[in-house]
Amino acid sequence: MTTPPRHRLATDTDNGMLLVISGPSGVGKTTITRAVERSIPDSVFSISATTRPRSDVDVDGVDYHFISDTEFDRRVAAGEFLEHAVYAGNKYGTLKGPVDAQLARGRLMILEIDVQGAKQVKAKMPRAFGLFVLPPSEEALLARLRARKRDTEEVIQRRYNVAREEIAEAKRCGVYDAFIVNDDLPKAIDEALRLVREAREKRAAR
Numbered sequence: 001m002t003t004p005p006r007h008r009l010a011t012d013t014d015n016g017m018l019l020v021i022s023g024p025s026g027v028g029k030t031t032i033t034r035a036v037e038r039s040i041p042d043s044v045f046s047i048s049a050t051t052r053p054r055s056d057v058d059v060d061g062v063d064y065h066f067i068s069d070t071e072f073d074r075r076v077a078a079g080e081f082l083e084h085a086v087y088a089g090n091k092y093g094t095l096k097g098p099v100d101a102q103l104a105r106g107r108l109m110i111l112e113i114d115v116q117g118a119k120q121v122k123a124k125m126p127r128a129f130g131l132f133v134l135p136p137s138e139e140a141l142l143a144r145l146r147a148r149k150r151d152t153e154e155v156i157q158r159r160y161n162v163a164r165e166e167i168a169e170a171k172r173c174g175v176y177d178a179f180i181v182n183d184d185l186p187k188a189i190d191e192a193l194r195l196v197r198e199a200r201e202k203r204a205a206r
């Protein structure tokens, strides 16, 4: 007789899936990710830890856990991260504990992380589904970075310069299952939802 897993809740399933969403800064990842989260009831957004300064629009504990450099390094040494990376001069990492817990409950766990992080995740968890969001053009990307009204022009330029290399690396690294162009936002959201639901159904059928 098999022993039932401990702490199993009535709503738990075996349908867990890890969804990795990446794309250059300003492309619309957060907008798309939050829409996916609202439309799929059992989805959970992974709140990353970061050393990036908190902007006026960021909410600590909702958008990120904003922590110091020393605290970040302590967590790296303690093995608390599933993956971590430096992006445009700041450190970012996914906490392993919540990811394992939500997947064990059968949830759709969403990681909005960069390409370096996605590569680490895919190496550890090959069944993760990877989506990469592309801008319709470089000009549109720059305009959106400015439209966020979050960063200084210097930071905007730094992020814009990272974008080109990031897109090239995403296309060659083989980590992403699908690429979405975020031109018309509602269309991009619909496509993301369709791809995620399809991937989840395929996994459930196996």
Ligand code: ADP
Residues within 6 Å of the ligand: 023, 024, 025, 026, 027, 028, 029, 030, 031, 032, 144, 145, 147, 148, 182, 183, 184, 185
């Ligand atoms: P990211 O998380 O990739 O940095 P955001 O989701 O913060 O990007 O979006 C950056 C800006 O672009 C926001 O002001 C957002 O409202 C806007 N935006 C998102 N998608 C589109 C789109 N398809 N067309 C025009 N503006 C968009």
Ligand code: 5GP
Residues within 6 Å of the ligand: 022, 023, 024, 025, 029, 048, 049, 052, 083, 084, 085, 087, 092, 093, 094, 112, 113, 114, 115, 116, 117, 118
């Ligand atoms: P932002 O500062 O604009 O919120 O995020 C900058 C970049 O860091 C984005 O590409 C975002 O997806 C990525 N990012 C956010 N959290 C993490 C994380 O936990 N790990 C990694 N590797 N990248 C992250």
